[in-house]
Amino acid sequence: MKLRDCLEEMSDIGAYGVEFMTQAIPSEYPNLSDKWVAEWWKMMDKFGTVPDCLTGFVDSCRRLKPMTIEENVAFLERDFKIAKRLGLTKFRLGPPAWIIEAAIPVAEKYGIWMGWEIHSPMPLKNELVDWIVKKAEKYPNTIGLVPDMGIFQKYPRPYTRETQIKAGTLTRDIAMFIEDSYRKGLEKAEVASKVKGMNPKPGDTNYVEAVYRAGANCNNPKDLIPLIPYVKHVHGKCHEMTKGDEFKDTTMIYDEVVPVLMEHGFDGYIATEFEGQRVGGVEDIDEVEEVRRHQLMLKQLLGV
Numbered sequence: 001m002k003l004r005d006c007l008e009e010m011s012d013i014g015a016y017g018v019e020f021m022t023q024a025i026p027s028e029y030p031n032l033s034d035k036w037v038a039e040w041w042k043m044m045d046k047f048g049t050v051p052d053c054l055t056g057f058v059d060s061c062r063r064l065k066p067m068t069i070e071e072n073v074a075f076l077e078r079d080f081k082i083a084k085r086l087g088l089t090k091f092r093l094g095p096p097a098w099i100i101e102a103a104i105p106v107a108e109k110y111g112i113w114m115g116w117e118i119h120s121p122m123p124l125k126n127e128l129v130d131w132i133v134k135k136a137e138k139y140p141n142t143i144g145l146v147p148d149m150g151i152f153q154k155y156p157r158p159y160t161r162e163t164q165i166k167a168g169t170l171t172r173d174i175a176m177f178i179e180d181s182y183r184k185g186l187e188k189a190e191v192a193s194k195v196k197g198m199n200p201k202p203g204d205t206n207y208v209e210a211v212y213r214a215g216a217n218c219n220n221p222k223d224l225i226p227l228i229p230y231v232k233h234v235h236g237k238c239h240e241m242t243k244g245d246e247f248k249d250t251t252m253i254y255d256e257v258v259p260v261l262m263e264h265g266f267d268g269y270i271a272t273e274f275e276g277q278r279v280g281g282v283e284d285i286d287e288v289e290e291v292r293r294h295q296l297m298l299k300q301l302l303g304v
Contacts, residue, residue, distance in 0.1 A: 001290070002013070002153060002175045003024075003040075003043070004043055007043050007044075007046075007047045007049050008047055008050055008196040009288060009291075009292070010047065010264075011047035011048055011049060012257040012300070013292050013295050013296070014122055014295075015272075016048060016049050016050050017050050017051050017052040017053075017269030017271065017296045018044075018050060018088075019052060019053040019054070019055060019092070019233075019269070019298060020051070020053070020054055020055065020086065020088060020273040021054075021055040021056075021259070022054065022055065022056050022079055022082065027201075029082075030079070030082065032082060032085065032086075033205065034133045036084050037086065037160070041085055041087075045265055048096065050087060051086050051087035051089075052066060052089070052090060052268075052271075053088055053089075053090040053091065053092055053115075053233050053269070053271065054079060054082065054086070054088040054090070054091050054092070054267050055075070055091075055092045056079040056083075056091060056092070056093065057093070057094040059097075059261045064083060069099070069102050069238065072096075072099045072103075072105050073102050075097070076093075076106065076107075077103075077105045077106040077110075078239065080106055080107060080109075080110040080112045081110065081263070082113065082302070083110065083112055084110045084112070084211055084230050088207050089111060089112065089113060090112070090113045090114050090115060090193055090232055090233050091107070091112050091114050091115065091119055092116050092146050092150050092233065092235065093114065093116055093117065094117055094119075094147075097128055097131075097132065098117060100114055100116060100132065100135065100143055101135060104139060104142055104143070107142050107143075108139075108141075108142055112142070113141060113142060113144060113232055114142060114143055114144070115142070115144045115145055115146035115147045115231075115232060115233050116132050116143075116144070116264075117145075117235065118145055118146065118151055119148045119150060119151070120150035120151045120153060120217050121151075121217040122151065123151075123217070123219060123223075124147075124151065124219045124223040124224060125223055126179065126219075126225065126256075127215050129145065129227070132144075132145060132230075133145075133227065133230055135159075137230075140230075142201070142209060142226045143230075144230040144231060144232050145227055145230050145231050146233045146234065146235055146278065147234055147235065148225070148231075148235040148237050148238040148253070149234065149235060149236050149237040149238075149254065149257065149270075150171075150275070151215070151217070151218070151219045152218055152219055152253050152256070152257050153214070153215065153218055153223065153237070153252050153261060154215040154218045154251070154252070154253050154282050155179070155182070155183065155215065155251045156182075156210065156211050156214040157177060157239045157240075157241065157251055158216075158239060158240045158250070158251075160174050160210065161179070161207075164203055164207070169201060169202070169203035170201065170202075170203040170207055171198075171200065171204050174195060174200055174204040174207070174274075175204070175207055177191075177194075177195070177198070178191060178195065178204075178208055179205055179211055181194075182211050182212060182214075187189040188208060188209075191208055192205070192208045193211075195208055217235055218245070218253070221256045221257045221260045222260065224257070224260055224261070225264050226261060226278060228260075228261065228264045228265060228266050229265070230265075231261075231266060231268070232268045232269040233268050233269060234261070234266070234268065234269070235269070235270075236254075236269070236270045236271055236272045236273060236294065236298065237252060237272055237273050237275065238252070238272055238273065238274045238275065238290065238291075238294045239251045239252075239259050239274075239275055239292055240290070241290050241297065243295075245294050246296075246302055247296045247297035248297060249294065250299060254297065254299060254301060255269055255300070258270075258298065258301040258302065260270055262302065272291050272295055272298075274287055274291050274294065276288050
């Protein structure tokens with residue numbers, strides 16, 4: 001799909017807030033032509049979409065030698081200029097975290113709010129998040145947090161199951177029995193005992209542990225409450241949606257997290273980040289339909 005196709009699909013769903021990735025601009029990034037920018041704004045008007053957030057990551061990971069502070073800030077300033085031209089006032093930022101403080105002057109110059117992404121397996125309660133909160137208290141219009149919903153993953157990803165089934169190391173019926181038992185709250189020891197009587201492969205036996213470990217890094221949604229004042233954007237990670245007339249994420253506890261966001265004043269967009277395409281080649285995935293279903297789930301949870 002091209003950018004126009006994506007925006008048209010968003011408009012059709014009724015999902016209007018646009019998060020844009022710099023690397024997704026074919027042949028244009030980082031030198032956007034005036035013609036390209038003009039077309040961007042025409043499409044915003046045509047589809048009723050709203051520029052919101054730019055995703056950008058400092059480029060130190062591509063170099064043998066890490067970038068200096070000055071190089072990192074220059075890299076971010078280049079992207080902030082792009083964001084300003086496209087009307088994107090928020091910036092989802094990844095590592096390194098220390099660059100946030102150094103980038104404050106240029107972020108203020110271009111009117112950009114930098115949101116540090118809290119990504120799995122990071123807990124909500126940790127020293128880095130506390131440090132960013134202190135900076136956000138001092139610079140509320142410039143610094144904040146972007147929770148990735150992967151930190152609320154309670155159930156195993158389908159990719160884990162499907163790749164093992166395709167490799168012949170896992171039996172589908174046994175795998176689904178284990179996952180269903182976990183969702184029902186059955187004790188791991190009880191499930192492991194039952195699996196032993198199902199003529200399992202070694203992979204089937206090991207899958208019990210894998211499934212019951214799936215939620216090890218799942219945060220308590222209530223731990224998000226004190227951070228919500230510093231959250232202006234949320235990344236809606238999604239691996240798989242249920243089928244039919246039911247709109248539920250099969251791995252993340254959205255039904256517990258979204259009410260917490262609503263009840264405590266979150267006022268921003270939740271951008272769908274579909275990662276189920278990683279199952280591609282293992283099973284057929286309609287990525288557009290999955291994103292649509294994810295946004296429809298959010299609408300139901302939000303009551304809109």
